[in-house]
Amino acid sequence: EIEGRQSAAGRAGAAAFSAAMAAHKGTNLEDSDESSEEDVFAEDDGLNSSVLANSNCSASTGGALQGRLAVPMALASVSAAQVQRRFRQAAPGEEWDLRRFVRAGDILNYLGGNRWGHVVMVLDPPQAFEIPVLYSAERLPPGQIPLDVYQAKLTRASLDEPWGFAIEGEEDAATLVASATAQLGAAVGRWNADTNWSSPCGAAKIRPEDHIVEVNGVRGFPADLLKACECLVDLDLKVWRPGLELKVVGLNVSVYAVKVLQSASNMRDIAESTVCMVIHPMRHCICAAGPTLDGFRVNLGHQGPVEVQVLLSPLDNLTMDFHLFRLAVNEVIRAPHDQKWSMRTALRSYLRNAAIRPEKYSKANAKVKLGAKLSDHWAVRPICSTVPARIWQKYFLKRVYKERSSRASPEGGSGSFSAEAAFADEVIKYMPVKDDRVLPDDLVSLLIAGGHWETLDLHRGPPTRRMADRLEPAHREELKVYGTSGSLRRAPLQVGTKNRDGLPVQLGLDFFTVYCGHQVSRRKKATARLFNADGEPPRPAAKIQWDGRCGPQQGPQCAACRWLEDRLIA
Secondary structure (H helix, E strand, C coil): CCCCECCHHHHHHHHHHHHHHHHHHCCCCCCCCCCCCCHHHHCCCCCCCCCCCCCCCCCCCCCCCCCCCCCCCCCCCCCHHHHHHHCEECCCCHHHCHHHCCCCCCEEEEECCCCCCEEEEECCCCEEEEEEEEEECCCCCCCCCCCCCEEEEEECCCCCCCCCEEEECCHHHCEEEECCHHHCCHHHHHHHHHCCCCCCCCECCCCCCCEEEEECCECCCHHHHHHHHHCCCEEEEEEECCCCCCEEEEEEEEEEEEEEEECCCCCCCCEEEEEEEEECCCCCCEEEEEEECCEEEECECCCCECEEEEEECCCCCCCCCHHHHHHHHHHHHCCCCCCCCCHHHHHHHHHECCECCHHHHCCHHHHHHHHHHHHHHHHCCCCCCHHHHHHHHHHHHHHHHHHCCCCCCCCECCCCHHHHHHHHHHHHHHCCECCCCCCHHHHHHHHHHHCCCEECCCCCCCCHHHCCCCCCCCCHHHHHHHCCCCCCCCCCCCCCCECCCCCECEECCCCCCEECCCECCCCEEEEECCCCCCCCCCCCCEEEEECCECCCCCCCCCHHHHHHHHHCCC
16 A cells, blocks of 8 residues: 655655644644544544634735745635626737636646645636736846836936945845935936926836836846946936835736635635636746736745646546536535545655556456545545545546446446446546645646646647637636536435445435435544535534434445445436
8 A cells, every 4th residue: 555655864854844734733743644434534633623714825925835844725715706897808819828728627736835836626717807917026037127117317427426326135136226315326316306297208206225127228137237337427227116015017917717626724625716827927937816906916935926837637628527527526525524634644645655556456356456445545634636636536437437337337235347447547547646645746747747637838739639629618608518616416316226335325415415324333523514505515524423323414424325426427
């Protein structure tokens, strides 16, 4: 089961990682996470259950803590309805239109918030909106200047007359600025005296601490700009005023709102969120963004903008079964067991190898055992990278059963040998990871190495398999067809349907969760997710006094019923 452990140095690093996370949440990680079937209902990482989804998500980082060793936090969710009311639909150029690329099931990996990244899974195709202004507090790439600069033309009497400019800040963040008022040169004083409301558009008075970003059409490092000023009598400057520390980096820019599924340390459950992305006008890469002022701002991590790596799935609108995928998504979101982000799963992912080695599963019996082991682990509490792996594997399991529905069905109390073996083949081909121990960077590298997933390349355009997809899935009806968000009811079970243990089952009060109603444990306190009404997601996990039965209307679900639910196709 455990395919490899890291070296002693790696384990020492893991201990530091564990200590950092424990300090962050006040959590004791000494207990093992290898719980029994019965204890899976009572697993508790000691996380603060009062922390709500998206709390403590800063506007600048989109929820990611600034620091390489920071524990991943949720991407701040925006209100799609508010974005629609504030901004009009965009019509971006075809080359840079993310709607041509991104589909339900794709994976977004947010880089720059911490060492490990933060992974979410796309539920619906993106919608594009045009925003008037894109801001950023980043240090711009060499040769780039903010768009909200003003002009100033200075003339001094001789080369001996000082300009009053100085370099401030650390070497990596140095800027050429106008010095304090008492040190400004006479040329600046004359310009300020002559500048008023009737001055040419774009001209303004130079204030202390304003940044000089261009000298006579030349941009460069502060030291080079200052040296150029020393040998000139006439200067044509472009100057930026810090103000709120937000630079204008784009005007009339397309922002893409995407509904995703995510798990994070400050979320109480796996949940849907609407996040925004933008193609950075100066860096030409995809970045996370959030609303601010009259537009949006680029979210920052510990070394600059938070970039979004997009992994394109092997499927397209023609080859994906959207009903089955939506069913898999619903089963993950509405599972009655605890769904909080798990510190122990994070530590296990750091210590253990998540890769599935194909050579170990060349025989049919080994494949069937692999499939059973994978589905048994789908009740383990997640980290962010668990979510896409779990949903895709559930989807493949349902798809192979649907393809063999005329010959085999799990509803007789036992599964189809051929379907179980085919499921393992699909996993080894398309999602060869163990979802209960995979870090974001490991998930990305393993999927790309498999050759069926690929990283989005704006310059190359959409992959061939997606060329026939709709270009602008922006209308509500199209989102319903090509999206996988939202809740659904399960089809009524056939009379006599039984779970893996041969016990008859029924649907719970939510018309979705499968229960047998049998005694599977002693009476005890357990952690479970309850719900109020049909169509509503379960409430966050809480301690309940459990009678030890599977359901029968809501509450904890036994492993045998969970096994059946994973294999239902309607």
